[in-house]
Amino acid sequence: MVEVRTCPVTGFRVHRAAEDLVKANAVAAVVALLVGGLAAIVVLFTRWMGAFPPEAFYQYLALHAWNMLIFWIIFFEIALLHFAGSIMLNTRPASPAVGWASFGLMALGALMVNRAVLTNPLNHLSFQPYPPLQGTPDFYLGTILFAVGALLGVGHFFATVHKAYRDRTHQGPLPLVVFGAFVAAVLAVATLLVGALVYVPAFLWSVGVIPNLDPFLWKLAYWGFGHPSQQINLAAMIAVWYLLAFLTVGGRTPSEKVSRAAFVLYLVAINLGSAHHLQTEPSGALSVGWKWVNTGYLVHLAVLGSMIHAFAVPGSVEVGQRLRGYTRGLFEWLVRGPWHNPAFSSLVLSVALFGFLGGTTGVIAGTEQLNLKWHNTTAIMGHFHGTVVGGTTLAFMGVTWYVLPLIFRRRVVGERLARWQPWLFGIGVALLVLAYLQLGVRYGLPRKHPDIFRFRGLPLAFPWPEEVYGLLAVAGVGGLLALVGGALFVGLVVATVLAGKRLSDEELRREYALPVAGGARELPAVPGTFALCLVFAAFFVLMYLGNYWNLSRSWPIGG
C-alpha cells in the first residue's frame, strides 16, 4: 500500500494515515446519523399524533438529541479537521496514534451515552440535563470521554497545522477553508473546557463526591458549553460552504480580508452569546445591564460576522459562475448553476435555510424581551432545526458527495437519486421548521412534551385551537420528508462505501474534474448577491419588528 498519493482531482498530497482517519470519523458520523434518525421516528410521530407513550418519547428524544446534535456533527467535524489540517496542507498527520486515540475515546463515549440512555430511565435526559435531575455516573462519564476524545482531535489538528509549516509542505497564509476550520477548532477548545466545568462536577455529584450542585449556576455555566458547541458547528459549516463553492463552481470569496475578519468576529464575540439562554431567568440574579451587553452588543458582533458570510458565500458562488461565463443579468449565475450536482443543491439550500430560518430566528429568540414568547416553546426547536439540520447537516451531506469519490475513491451509487436527496431533506426541514416556529410563538406549544393531546386525561387538561392540529400535521409531513431524505442519504452512502465501483485516477480526473473558473486577476462584482442580501435584510428587520408587535399584545409584565 502506498503511503502517499497525489489526488488526481485537487492535486493535494493525500497521506494514507490522514485518509484513514477521515474515513473512520466520517463512518462513525453516519452511523450516529442513522441511530439519531431512527430515534426521530418515535419523536416525530409522538408529537404529530401522540403515537408512542411519554416514557418512550423522552427516551428516544434523548437518543435523537445526543446522536444528532453531538455524535453525528462532532464526528463529522473531526473528519473535517483531519481533512483540513493534513490533506489541504499536504502533510502527514502529526501523530496518527493520537488521531486514533481521539477516535477511540469519542467512540467509547458515544457508546456509553447511548447505552446509558437505553438502559436506565434516569438518563432520559436530552441535551440540557439540568440538575437537580440526575443521571447515572456512566452517562456523565460517557459525555466526558467523548469530549476528551474530541479535544484530543482538536489538539492533533493544531499539531498538524504546525507540522505543515515546520516541514514547509504549506507556506503563506492558511487557505480560507482551513482558516475557518481553525476558528472552529479554537472555539472547540474553549467550549470543551467549559464543558468539563459542568460535566465533571455533574459526574462527581452522581457518584456522591459532591453533595449538591447549584441549579442556577450550573445552567449558567452549562450554556457556556451548550451554545458555543453550536458555534463550532456554525464555523465548520461556513468553512464547508466556502469549500463547496470552490468544488462545485470554482468559487472564490469576493474578499479574503472580509471573510477572514468575519471568522475573527466569531472568535471575539460568539461565546458570549450563550447569555441569551438566560433571558427569562429570575432577574435580580442576573441584571438587565448584564443581559443587554452580552446578548445585545457582544453577540450582535458575531451576528455581523454571520451576515458578512451571508454575503461572501453566495458571493463566492457568483464569482465562480461569472468567471465561468454566466454573466447575464443579476441571476444567470444562480439559475444556471450545476443543479444536477447534489452538492451544489445542498449548498444553496443549506445557505437559504440557515440564513432565512435558522439564523434570523436565533437572533429574535435571543433578544431580551422577545424571548418571553419563544422560551422553551417549539419555536426553539424550529430555530435549531433551521440551523443544525437545514444548515449544518445539509452542508455536511453536500460535501459527502465529494468525500465518497475523492477519499473513498468510489463512484456514488444512484447518482440520479442523489439529486433528489437535498430537496427532499431541505423542503422537509423547511416545513417542519416553519410549523414549529408558528406553533411556538403563536400558540405557545411547549417543547419536549409528549402528550399535548390528552395530558394523560388529567382534570386540568385542555384542548388547542383547530389550527394547532393542522400545523402539527405540516410539521409531521415535513419531518417525514426529511426522514426519507435522510434515509436516502444514509442508504446511498452505505451502498457506495460497500459496493460503489472503485475509481481509477484516470476516471477521477475525467469525471470529477473541478470547474475551471478562468484565470482573471480581477474578480467580477457580485450585484446578484447584493440584491439577494437586501431582500434578506428587509426580511430580517420585518421579522424582528413583527415579533415586537406580537409581544406588545401580550400581558404587560415587569412594569
Add this chain to the structure above:
Amino acid sequence: MAPGAWWEEPVHPLERAWVVIAALIAVVFFSAMMLIWHAFGQQNVVGRAYRVDPKAYQAEVERFVQQHKVGEEAGQPVVAPPPGADVYMLAQRFRFYPILKLKAGERYVLHVASLDYLHGFSITQPHVWNLQLYPGYEWVIPFVPREPGTYHMACNEFCGVGHEMMLGKIVVER
C-alpha cells in the same frame, strides 16, 4: 497578488456597503431595540429574585391560599386575591398550585418559585409568555392580566418523566 497579501486587496464597494448595512442592522438597531423596549415597552423581564428555602416558600403560598380561597376545582384550591395584591404560585413535580382567579386590567405582583426541579412557567393557551423557574429562587415580578378568559398553563421545562402531567390554570374575569 503576492501570496499572503490578502489584507491589501481592496474591498469592492458593494461588499463594503453590505458590511455597513449589516452592522447598522445587527449591532446598532437590534441592540438599541432592547433598550428602547425597556423605556417604552410594557413587557420586560424586570423583577426581583430572592434565594428562598422551599419549605418556607411553601408555607407562604399556603397562607396566601387560606386567606383568599374561594372554591375548589380539580382537587386544587381556587384563589381570588384582590386587585393589586401579591399573588403566589408554586411549581412542583407535577403541578402548578393553586388556581388563580384575577380581574382583567388590574396590576398584580406575581411571586413564583419551584420547590424541587427546574420548571417552565408557561401560560400557553392562549399563549401569553414563559418564565424559567429554579428551586431555591423566588421570582417577584409585576404583571397585568389584560384580557378576560381562561388561561391554561403547562410546564415547558423537562422536569422528569411525568413532566407532561404538569398543568395549571389562571382565570381572568371582567
